[in-house]
Amino acid sequence: MSNRPELLAPPEIFYDDSEARKYTSSSRIIDIQAKLSERALELLALPEDGIPRLLLDIGCGSGLSGETLTENGHQWIGLDISQSMLNIALEREVEGDLLLGDMGQGIALRPGVIDGAISISAVQWLCNADKSSHEPKLRLKAFFGSLYRCLARGARAVFQVYPENIAQRELILRSAMHAGFAGGVVIDYPHRYARPLFRNLMMGFSGLMRRCSEILFVVYKVFAWL
Template sequence: MSRPELQAPPEFASTFYYGDTEAKKYTTNTRNQQIQADMTYRALELLNIPSSQPVFLLDVGCGSGLSGEILDEEGYVWAGVDIAPSMLQVALEREVDGDLFLQDIGQGFGFRPGSFDGAISISVLQWLLNAETSHPTSSPPYRLNRFFTTLYSALRNPSRAVFQFYPSSDDQIQLITSIAQKAGFGGGVVVDYPNSKKAKKVFLCLFVGSGGGQQLPKGLEGEEDDHVRFERRREKEKRRDRTGKRKGVKDKAWILKKKELYRQRGKEGVPRDSKYTGRKRKSIF
């Protein structure tokens, strides 16, 4: 079966392929969870954000929050956008920590300039290559231009954006990278395991500004090591409690840092700091 983005434009596929039932099935599928986790971890490696500073990330095509769950675990504050209402509803039901926006990324963003310290996207960028009609504003070049131009504005200088995607040809890669560069981005394509049909992954790694001497990372070589996948899976399971829910490493310092970032971003309703902030509650039983 061919990929959904090859059969229908995103505004149709968002309800046909990712309706209420399909969104829940996708989210609870353990294989989807593992693939999403592996690619999110890799995207964060390529993003290369210093661990010493709090950051605000944009998750483009956040879906039901599988990537956002990883961002939570790693201590990032984030916001997510997606075109599928059912996927966002599942994310709300799962009580993800990120702020969620219903958005067609092909129409561009309306965020304030410099709002985000970085952006990631997993398996989304190729959707912009499917046009609904022959109208100029629905064409892939127009949608890609709107997307990259407004994203560039929403990112601070310097920063990075990393997109894992599934191109169907070298021409698509060339189209995407050329439009991103015209929008002001530096960087290019990073390919992991280029000689493996099964493990090959394509990432678009973009730079805003040249501060810090940003250089394009190298892709992973050879065949994907099963041991690496096992270690990632083991680390993921270590973060779960007995009920199967993820355990976030959220001590007092982490909570204070996150609350301060929320205040800097102008978010309302942030609880005030007190002696009870981050205090562990005693077990009821």
């Protein structure tokens, strides 16, 4: 597991021009991103009334997941910390609005303006202290707190994450709950070696349910990492 990208360098360093272009040109990555984004959109459970929604794609990268949102008729805002990734998104002329920013410092959007949020393989990066000023608990608190505020009442956020261990898993879930989120965990295609971990996760999370208008679904897809 030593080659997990979040253990090699901060995201804005790891996804430089070369890595961002390689990532976006991989047919395997494109296929995986499309499938995960479709699944996230399905779990958002948006009303089937034909009205386009304004969605937030957190860790949007070069816009691969955003393309799925566009294809399904929605408008979207993409947030990413890698300028190289966003440059390629601009080259590809994606239809979303792109923001350069660190989600660990909070999301600077007006309260209640977002109808739903997705994030593919991004949130676990907040569990690492890449700088001396980084404290994972505080960064997760800033992220989930600001996300909760910018979501419209009753909106959902769907994350696909791959925590390194149980401690990271629990840190992410606790941070979401403390921000006011409630919801559940969906496990897709777990590998045989991961089943005990996910069984414990489901049992532990069910006792943390709270009543609130926004619901957080954390989607775990154990395919290693993108």
